[in-house]
Amino acid sequence: xxxxxxxxxxxxxxxxxxxxxxxxxxxxxxxxxxxxxxxxxxxxxxxxxxxxxxxxxxxxxxxxxxxxxxxxxxxxxxxxxxxxxxxxxxxxxxxxxxxxxxxxxxxxxxxxxxxxxxxxxxxxxxxxxxxxxxxxxxxxxxxxxxxxxxxxxxxxxxxxxxxxxxxxxxxxxxxxxxxxxxxxxxxxxxxxxxxxxxxxxxxxxxxxxxxxxxxxxxxxxxxxxxxxxxxxxxxxxxxxxxxxxxxxxxxxxxxxxxxxxxxxxxxxxxxxxxxxxxxxxxxxxxxxxxxxxxxxxxxxxxxxxxxxxxxxxxxxxxxxxxxxxxxxxxxxxxxxxxxxxxxxxxxxxxxxxxxxxxxxxxxxxxxxxxxxxxxxxxxxxxxxxxxxxxxxxxxxxxxxxxxxxxxxxxxxxxxxxxxxxxxxxxxxxxxxxxxxxxxxxxxxxxxxxxxxxxxxxxxxxxxxxxxxxxxxxxxxxxxxxxxxxxxxxxxxxxxxxxxxx
Numbered sequence: 001x002x003x004x005x006x007x008x009x010x011x012x013x014x015x016x017x018x019x020x021x022x023x024x025x026x027x028x029x030x031x032x033x034x035x036x037x038x039x040x041x042x043x044x045x046x047x048x049x050x051x052x053x054x055x056x057x058x059x060x061x062x063x064x065x066x067x068x069x070x071x072x073x074x075x076x077x078x079x080x081x082x083x084x085x086x087x088x089x090x091x092x093x094x095x096x097x098x099x100x101x102x103x104x105x106x107x108x109x110x111x112x113x114x115x116x117x118x119x120x121x122x123x124x125x126x127x128x129x130x131x132x133x134x135x136x137x138x139x140x141x142x143x144x145x146x147x148x149x150x151x152x153x154x155x156x157x158x159x160x161x162x163x164x165x166x167x168x169x170x171x172x173x174x175x176x177x178x179x180x181x182x183x184x185x186x187x188x189x190x191x192x193x194x195x196x197x198x199x200x201x202x203x204x205x206x207x208x209x210x211x212x213x214x215x216x217x218x219x220x221x222x223x224x225x226x227x228x229x230x231x232x233x234x235x236x237x238x239x240x241x242x243x244x245x246x247x248x249x250x251x252x253x254x255x256x257x258x259x260x261x262x263x264x265x266x267x268x269x270x271x272x273x274x275x276x277x278x279x280x281x282x283x284x285x286x287x288x289x290x291x292x293x294x295x296x297x298x299x300x301x302x303x304x305x306x307x308x309x310x311x312x313x314x315x316x317x318x319x320x321x322x323x324x325x326x327x328x329x330x331x332x333x334x335x336x337x338x339x340x341x342x343x344x345x346x347x348x349x350x351x352x353x354x355x356x357x358x359x360x361x362x363x364x365x366x367x368x369x370x371x372x373x374x375x376x377x378x379x380x381x382x383x384x385x386x387x388x389x390x391x392x393x394x395x396x397x398x399x400x401x402x403x404x405x406x407x408x409x410x411x412x413x414x415x416x417x418x419x420x421x422x423x424x425x426x427x428x429x430x431x432x433x434x435x436x437x438x439x440x441x442x443x444x445x446x447x448x449x450x451x452x453x454x455x456x457x458x459x460x461x462x463x464x465x466x467x468x469x470x471x472x473x474x475x476x477x478x479x480x481x482x483x484x485x486x487x488x489x490x491x492x493x494x495x496x497x498x499x500x501x
Contacts, residue, residue, distance in 0.1 A: 008097040053117040062087040093140025111146030121155035159314035240425030289417040303487035316354040327355040330484040378408040446479040
């Protein structure tokens with residue numbers, strides 16, 4: 001019998017426990033709120049993906065998602081007794097509850113098969129752990145679990161246009177053999193979790209960042225440092241050291257709590273650069289490295305940034321699941337001899353059509369020949385152009401002409417040829433830009449690439465009003481423009497430090 005006074009433990013809580021025992025307890029005890037999920041996500045496509053998955057099964061019952069949990073559990077139990085296969089089955093076994101995407105009854109073997117539907121390209125550990133959690137709950141209800149199956153995405157699928165046929169797009173995988181081969185590993189994870197549930201019995205738990213195993217790898221990602229490292233919350237900066245990983249945790253255990261406190265003997269050359277920059281408050285700059293890095297840069301240079309969508313349900317012919325499809329670029333062109341800065345941009349506003357041809361056509365017109373092109377992590381920009389030119393072969397010559405002209409402006413920051421204390425160990429454009437200019441993404445409505453992706457996908461899915469569409473389009477252009485303008489500011493700053501201009 002399930003005790004309603006006991007707070008049920010869910011699959012997501014179990015997975016959180018495996019990542020960090022402290023976070024599991026802090027949220028379960030209501031000491032800190034569960035962090036909110038980001039405003040963007042794959043749920044825009046989930047309904048269509050779910051429909052494709054469910055089309056593989058006939059004559060199955062389905063739990064209505066509008067039902068309360070108790071009603072869903074009761075209805076599931078009724079149908080289990082009738083040996084019906086059930087979509088969105090709600091299982092409960094003290095003190096656990098779980099929701100299985102599909103609970104299939106196999107009359108020949110008189111047992112139940114657990115199914116999961118995931119819009120992913122490969123099997124991750126959390127999927128196996130999720131199946132194990134479902135298994136424990138199902139077996140607690142005396143169900144005979146005989147198999148585990150997963151529906152995921154066939155990543156080699158090329159969308160031909162028209163309807164997506166499940167038999168081509170979906171990959172149905174029986175992972176029962178893998179589950180069985182890893183029983184030992186799953187049991188080693190489960191036993192301590194079960195012991196922890198029984199040991200604490202919803203009583204207050206003492207928290208320690210060091211004693212928690214498994215635990216956060218860094219105080220920087222800790223949900224509540226004031227609980228996990230009471231009195232040492234401000235020691236987070238030692239976790240800013242580049243490439244420190246578990247070393248930072250060892251330093252923390254030794255009592256180091258700042259950049260200054262870690263002895264040079266324990267630091268790599270890059271970490272010593274960081275330490276000195278933070279102690280002195282001055283920017284580190286490797287002049288020799290930059291002189292070599294900028295040797296072949298042309299007098300007129302371009303700064304290019306793309307925004308793209310990467311839907312797992314392909315929208316345009318000859319695209320794959322998760323392929324990045326460009327819909328917007330911002331291009332700043334600077335003539336260093338005349339100190340003239342020109343801005344070009346293209347945003348594909350006809351959201352009902354494939355943006356790739358229009359994007360690459362306009363880019364070819366806007367980008368002068370024979371000039372250096374700076375991008376931040378230029379692998380992304382080059383991949384976008386290469387894949388688009390492959391889809392539209394008339395642009396292959398354009399791609400061949402410009403691909404050698406790219407320079408990655410992220411490289412100097414990754415290699416620490418330059419380091420500002422305000423970076424706090426980070427090397428992303430959004431962290432770097434405020435350190436070297438008065439510009440920042442903080443005042444924008446869209447501040448991250450993932451959000452830009454999501455907002456444009458909302459336009460495609462027609463989830464906005466006409467007025468909102470206009471605002472979103474302007475926000476997208478502003479976000480992309482600041483990215484390419486930020487590259488210009490950083491490049492100019494580097495030249496000033498080299499006393500070239």
